[in-house]
Amino acid sequence: QSALTQPASVSGSPGQSITISCTGTSSDVGGYNFVSWYQQHPGKAPKLMIYDVSNRPSGVSNRFSGSKSGNTASLTISGLQAEDEADYYCNSYASGSTLGVFGGGTKLTVL
């Protein structure tokens, strides 16, 4: 399975909103509502932020939201805060592969 495509970097100022895209194919992102997003701070383990396209686990701020259109999923962070600066990875279930596929990751910089 090929990795999902994410922008290498995005940036925004505190209080602004940003969106990170994750583009796949009809065999993964477009074919299933099983997209998840993970936040990873330097030297730390990833943390689940969104699952099943748009569901937030308990304890995750409602400033984080997910959506999907066709073969592209998106993570939107509103009201940017300094603590949001991290790497973000999307993931999708993929047909023919129980393990699924990750995106290459996006580095979010809060200016």
Next chain:
Amino acid sequence: EVQLVESGGGLVQPGGSLRLSCAASGFTFSNFGMHWVRQAPGKGLQYVSAITNNGGSTYYANSVKDRFTISRDNSKNTLYLQMGSLRPEDMAVYYCARARNGFTFIDYWGQGTLVTVSS
């Protein structure tokens, strides 16, 4: 509180072997599938292997198939990854992770253990 604690990483020569362990606590281990996910230095996340809750089915990335073996001991709440014929490209932080909804997402990750493959 869900906790996953990996151990067993270290320095190994190319062609060598290593066994990673992951001690789970804070949940009923035998009810959940589990993953190993790795991250090479400065790179992204990559699935390595997964195992169903009872160990009856296992799955591997093509890059590690026939070299790595995932297993679990539900009586000890422990997940394992036996790694053989190690290559420099296997060098990474290896995370143990809990699978949800089949294997469609991961809800908890361990802190990771570093495997260095070098002569």
